[in-house]
Every structure is written in structure tokens, then in C-alpha cells.
Amino acid sequence: MADLEKDILRGGQFLVKETNCDDVFTPEDFSEEQAMMKDSVMEFNDREIIPHKARFEAKDYALTEDVMRKAGDMGFLSVAVPEAYGGMGMGFVSTVLTCDYISSGTGSFSTAFGAHTGIGTMPITLYGTEEQKQKYVPKLASGEWFGAYCLTEPGAGSDANSGKTTAELSADGKSYKINGQKMWISNAGFCSVMIVFARIEDDKNITGFIVEYDTENPNGITLGEEEHKLGIRASSTRQVFFNDTVVPAENMLAGRGEGFKIAMNALNVGRIKLAAACLDSQRRILTTAVNYATERKQFKTPIADFGAIKVKLAEMAASAYAGESATYRAAKNIEDRIAMREAAGNTHQEAELKGVEEYAIECSILKVAVSEDVQNCADEGIQIFGGMGFSEETPMESAWRDARIARIYEGTNEINRMLTVGMLVKKAMKGHVDLLGPASKVQEELMGIPSFETPDYSELFSEEKEMIKKLKKAFLMVAGGAVQKYGPQLEDHQQLLIAAADILIEIYMAESAILRTEKNVKRTSEAEQSAQIAMAKLYLYHAVDIVEEKGKESIISFAEGDEQRMMLMGLKRFTKYANYPDIVDLRIEIAEKVKAEGKYCF
């Protein structure tokens, strides 16, 4: 394993190690099998979901269930499930691309799909015993049964381990009785299996159970009415009440008190899948917007010809491009790590668990970045449609409403932001990511005399790659300074954590876009990748601004006097271009490309 380990970056190491563009996976690297899967999923979306948008918006829950069953018939529910349990056993990249390309028709279906294949099924494939997997997974993989995940309670949302639902062991030790109330449960209206988290006695941590739900024999389970929601209207979301629900003792998942761990790991997988599920929406929003903007004339001019609209088209494209780049980069890292662990003798189950856990930082980064990008993209989509964007008759309105939930579930974006930094610090303490060495070097650099030479930046991306290195130094300086100042109390300084997370997020996203483009330029040409180069540069330009803003507010908050002055000067150095890109021209180039192609074409 040691040799292989050298070639695959560990989670979080992107911050301190340079990545070669040949080592990142990009959407242009899809294998024939992956490309076929993508086509098949897109065809399903075009046929079964998009034409029925009006019914989804009219809260036709039966339609969601029906289309889920059809997705099961196509095998889409089983992509991630090992063959031994009736699945296709495809790799992690295929799992992610299925979530991506099935998601753009409506957030309702996307949520039902994600809740079932992710948090509804994964806890069993990742933590189940052989008997549990044999009994439940094939039915979930085929779509005969659907899964739901019952973690949230009225009093326990972000603080998921604080739930009051109880599980009481029977006198004969053969079963547990579950009592409590869960809320916001996706797929509750049509599921047959629930992953339920409950507390045994006064355990510190909750415990997971597999609970069957049969409407003919409800076993003390009742459902609340369907929630009336801002978006994802045909996704079934209900409260679930357990009243002396009897669950066989063998349905406990993993061990007693292991539930919080299960919940968190299921969410890790869910987060990268959720990011993927926000990608095709962005592509589709942009395509719809560029077509409208080309046809809609004001002042005798197609609005797409106005600079004000070109800005929007270009920014929408660049953020979708960065989102794709980072999502597939991380997906392949996870896939490779799973393969590496299997090669080293782990079972698939152990390997998958560890593989995903390893990249929990990247999963949280992606969840936050891409859920916010899709929201911005939909918002600008409405703006491009003008008054028509506000009408239910055009697709922007529902895209905007549907996008909103992604910032809330699978851990709110605030919680995920704080997790990224918290997990990184933990990894550093465990010795998995050496932050201390690079942070000390940055400290020395700050004390030294800066070089006044202007390097040769004539080679493509040479300045951008140097800039990424500098942004990493900025993170190490800011986060390192904050850790030094507050130590373990840093977690009480949420504004600092969130600012540091924003810096980290921008670095990962911008670097991913640059590496993808560099790799593709090597196998095609700069001319062919011209718009992609422009998108990578545009994304980085904004990233640099964000790093400067967040770095500055952080430094001012925790450093004083000479130290503050030195760090602010360092930040200026780390966020300074030798040659500023002309982002007005970059945006025009990107906008002209999507206009010419009439779609998101990357």
C-alpha cells in the first residue's frame, strides 16, 4: 500500500502538495463505459423527467415514485451497489456521474434519487452485516423497495447527535422498541426501509437501526402530512412518528452507539453526490438562458449581445466548469483510494468506507461550493429572462426554488464550512497532512526580504499556478496564525473558521479548473481550449479576491500591531498578480463561445 499511497494524494493534502495535471481526472477522461452510462442517464432524464415538469411542480408524488421505479428498472439505483448484492458494482466516478446527469429535470426527482441511493441505501452497504446486506440491499438496488434516512428531529437538526428518539431493549434481548419523532424525512411517503437513529438508555451517541415500514402493518409508525415546501415540490417530505415500533435486535447497524459515525459517513458520500446533483442543473440553466438571450430582442438587439448579459453567461459557465472539474477530480481520488485499499486486502466494504472518509474535506468543500454556484446560476438565469424569469411558465423559477434546498440539507453550508477547517486541523494533528512544516516556511518567508524579480510567466498558466501556490500560503498564514492565537478555542471563533473555509474552498475549486484545462491543452491545443482557459483564469481571479477579503478580515481580527502589519503585507504579496488578467475580455470570449454553440459546451 505504501507505494500506491505515494501516488494518490490523501484528503486535504492538495493544500500542501503540488498536483500534476496528469494526475487529475477530468470529465474528458470518462471511459467508454462511463460515457455510455452518462448518455443513458441523460436520455432517461430527457424522456421520463423533463417532459413531466408540470406534474412534478403540481406535487405529483406518485409520479416521483413511478419514475424512481423506472430508474430502478434501468439499473440506475444500483450503480454503486456491489454485484454480490444485485448491483452493477460500478466505480465511484460512475456513481457520481449518475447523480449528476439524472438531476437536472427537477429537484424533486433528484432529491428522491439521492435520498434513496445515498443516505437510504449506503448505511447498509457500508455498515451492514452480511445478513443485513443480503436481506435489504438487492431490493433497494432494484427499486422494489425504497429507502429513507431518519436522523433529523424537531429539536435535533445540525446537532444531529442530540436526538431524543429512544430504543429500548426488550427483556428477552431479542428486539428494540423505538419511540420518537423524526422530521423532514425525504421519501417517507413511499419508502419500505428506514435508517433510523435512536438513543439506547443514556448513551453518549445514537445508534442506527434498519426499520421496515409496511403500510399494511405499520408497527407503530405513522407519517405526518406532506410538507408544503418552497421547492422540490414532488419530493415526499414528511414527519415520521415511532410509537413502540418493534425492531429485531439483529437490525442494529454496526454497534451500539455507532450511529453518529454512520450518520456522518453517510453524509460524506451524500455531500459529493449532492454537489454532482447540482451540476447538470447549472448546465441546463445556462443552455436555456443562452438560447433565450439569443432570441430575445430589446433595443433591436438580441440581449445576449449586451455586455451586461455576457457577464452573466460567462460567470455561470465558469462556475459550472470549476464545479465539474473539482467534483470529478475528487470522485476519482475516492475511487482510486478504494481500489488501493482493496488491493491491500481490505474488503470492498472497508475500502469504500475508508476511501470516502479520507476525502471528507473535499466532499464538504464541494457541497458548499457547488450548492452556492447553482443558486447563483439560477438567480442569474431568472435575471436573463427578465419578467418572464419570474413566471412559473419558464424553467428558471422552479430551478431557483429547487436549488435553495442544497444549501440546507446534507449538513448546512455553515456546518460544512466549519467542518472543512476542523477536519483539516484534525488531520494535521494525526500526521496525515503536514501543515506545520509548510506553515513554518510561510512564517520564514514573511520575515525574509521579498524577491523583486519578475519571473517569466510566458508559459500557459505559469502565473496562475504560482498564484495557486501563493493562495495556499495565504491559507497557511491565516489558519496557522488563528490556531496559534486561539488553540483549541478556535472552534469558538466561527467567523474565522468560516473565512478560512472560504479560502480553502476557493483554492480547491480554482486549482481543479486550472489542472483540468492544463491537462486538456496538453492533449489538444491552446486554441481548442481557449474558452476553457478563459474560464479557469476568470474563476481564479475571483478566488484571489475572495482570499484577499477573507484573509484581511481574519488577520485584523486576531493579530495586532507589527504582527498584523506583517501579515497584511504578506497577504498583499500572496494575492498580487504580476500581470492582471483582463477579465472583461475573458468574459466576452466565454460568452461568445456559449452563444455560438447555443449551450454549455464544455
Ligand SMILES: Cc1cc2nc3c(=O)[nH]c(=O)nc-3n(C[C@H](O)[C@H](O)[C@H](O)COP(=O)(O)OP(=O)(O)OC[C@H]3O[C@@H](n4cnc5c(N)ncnc54)[C@H](O)[C@@H]3O)c2cc1C
Ligand atoms: C426538504 C428537506 C429534506 C430533508 N431530508 C432529510 C432526510 O431525508 N433525513 C433527515 O434526517 N433530515 C432531512 N432534512 C433535514 C436537514 O438535514 C436539516 O434541515 C438540516 O440538517 C438543518 O437542521 P435544522 O433544519 O434543524 O436547522 P438548524 O440546525 O436549526 O440550523 C438553523 C441555522 O442555524 C445554523 N446553525 C446550527 N447550528 C450551528 C452551529 N453550531 N454553528 C453555527 N451555525 C449553526 C445552521 O447552519 C442554520 O443556518 C431535510 C430537510 C429539508 C428541508
